[in-house]
Amino acid sequence: MSKHHNDINPDSCTACTSCISHCPVTAATRKFRGPKMMGPALERMRLSQDDVEPSLEYCSNCKNCDMACPSGVPISTLNMKARAQYFKTRKQSMRDEMLGHGEKMGKLISALPAGAFFANLGMQVGKAFGIMNAIGISDKLPLTYAGTSFIKQFKELKQTSYPDKVVFYPGCFINYQDPQVGMDFVAVMQANKYEVIVEEDFVCCGSPLLVTGYLEECEQNAKKNTAIMKKWTDKGIPVITCCTSCGLMLKQEYQELFEIDGLAENAKMLYDATEFLVNLDEKGRLNKEFGAIEHRYMYHAPCHLRVQGYGLPALDLLEMIPGLTIENADAGCCGISGNYGFKADKYDIAMTVGAKLFETIKESGVDTAVCDCGTCRLQITHGAGVKAVHPMSLLRQAYEAKK
Ligand code: SF4
Ligand code: SF4
Numbered sequence: 178m179s180k181h182h183n184d185i186n187p188d189s190c191t192a193c194t195s196c197i198s199h200c201p202v203t204a205a206t207r208k209f210r211g212p213k214m215m216g217p218a219l220e221r222m223r224l225s226q227d228d229v230e231p232s233l234e235y236c237s238n239c240k241n242c243d244m245a246c247p248s249g250v251p252i253s254t255l256n257m258k259a260r261a262q263y264f265k266t267r268k269q270s271m272r273d274e275m276l277g278h279g280e281k282m283g284k285l286i287s288a289l290p291a292g293a294f295f296a297n298l299g300m301q302v303g304k305a306f307g308i309m310n311a312i313g314i315s316d317k318l319p320l321t322y323a324g325t326s327f328i329k330q331f332k333e334l335k336q337t338s339y340p341d342k343v344v345f346y347p348g349c350f351i352n353y354q355d356p357q358v359g360m361d362f363v364a365v366m367q368a369n370k371y372e373v374i375v376e377e378d379f380v381c382c383g384s385p386l387l388v389t390g391y392l393e394e395c396e397q398n399a400k401k402n403t404a405i406m407k408k409w410t411d412k413g414i415p416v417i418t419c420c421t422s423c424g425l426m427l428k429q430e431y432q433e434l435f436e437i438d439g440l441a442e443n444a445k446m447l448y449d450a451t452e453f454l455v456n457l458d459e460k461g462r463l464n465k466e467f468g469a470i471e472h473r474y475m476y477h478a479p480c481h482l483r484v485q486g487y488g489l490p491a492l493d494l495l496e497m498i499p500g501l502t503i504e505n506a507d508a509g510c511c512g513i514s515g516n517y518g519f520k521a522d523k524y525d526i527a528m529t530v531g532a533k534l535f536e537t538i539k540e541s542g543v544d545t546a547v548c549d550c551g552t553c554r555l556q557i558t559h560g561a562g563v564k565a566v567h568p569m570s571l572l573r574q575a576y577e578a579k580k
Pocket of ligand 2: 190245247248
């Protein structure tokens with residue numbers, strides 16, 4: 178449950194150490210001093226002096242500590258605020274500048290003719306000449322830009338108009354890297370007689386900015402997105418995401434970090450796509466005309482979904498598809514945690530964190546994993562060697578199999 182930023186009190190910590198035993202980065206490296214020390218313990222110091230512990234950079238903001246804390250201390254948010262404090266008097270590296278501002282790059286690439294082709298070629302060249310590693314970005318994980326952004330594809334799409342509407346927040350990853358997920362979401366909503374609205378003025382949710390210490394820019398984005406969402410939520414139109422990290426940011430982290438009018442009201446109308454569809458099912462409104470998919474899958478629940486505490490709605494939905502078998506990997510964090518695993522000096526830690534999940538998937542013998550988070554899907558494919566798809570893609574496939 179989210180805490181308003183004014184309610185964050187490090188003295189709620191009872192020093193039980195539960196967060197330490199649940200922190201995957203603490204288990205993977207001795208370089209990190211752990212959530213109890215980095216969060217509440219040092220926050221007490223920070224309240225009285227400008228004290229920043231260097232190993233703070235190892236926190237991935239995965240939020241497993243928050244899930245484990247019986248006293249409700251938002252440890253990861255304390256860490257991110259301390260990181261922003263650290264960068265108030267220091268300059269971020271070129272690596273952090275690039276990873277924090279992926280939206281700028283995505284916008285530029287999608288505006289240029291053949292921009293994605295040249296960007297992807299540029300990354301290959303950068304990898305071959307060791308430039309990526311030289312600036313601190315791991316060249317091991319594949320990251321490619323889509324030829325046509327989601328927004329551009331959406332504009333060309335002819336939808337059937339329905340009285341029920343939802344606003345879709347695509348986020349940078351779906352917009353620039355994986356637009357098919359957004360298109361599959363629209364198809365699923367149309368199958369449920371909803372018209373999808375997309376606001377071009379939405380900006381990055383701010384998650385990559387937050388983890389690289391750009392808290393003020395993150396707040397500017399939060400203000401813009403909050404105002405746009407409020408325009409719709411005031412009319413009773415829900416806002417839906419297909420990226421669990423964007424959803425967490427819009428719904429929960431904004432409230433923990435900032436004081437902006439409308440945050441709490443918006444949060445009541447903000448849903449992850451699978452959460453929204455399960456709610457539809459509870460109201461007897463879900464279209465269950467699914468065709469069969471005779472296939473076996475392994476599901477990975479992203480940490481940023483689990484911390485929101487609304488269960489595992491993707492599993493509930495996919496289990497309704499005839500012929501489809503799905504198991505919950507239940508193997509912890511995949512390690513990528515947004516842009517953490519893309520940092521050259523964190524790559525090995527991220528792979529160590531994800532090792533249990535990779536092994537679970539490999540041992541299961543499946544050829545495809547299912548996961549709601551885009552960067553988790555990249556990490557799963559990289560670490561376990563299998564394809565990884567979003568639940569919306571399977572739902573769309575099942576609806577189309579029935580036609
Ligand atoms: S957010 Fe993740 S990495 Fe950071 S302290 Fe918490 S559990 Fe550890
Ligand atoms: S789990 Fe919560 S109460 Fe326990 S040590 Fe960590 S921050 Fe303190």
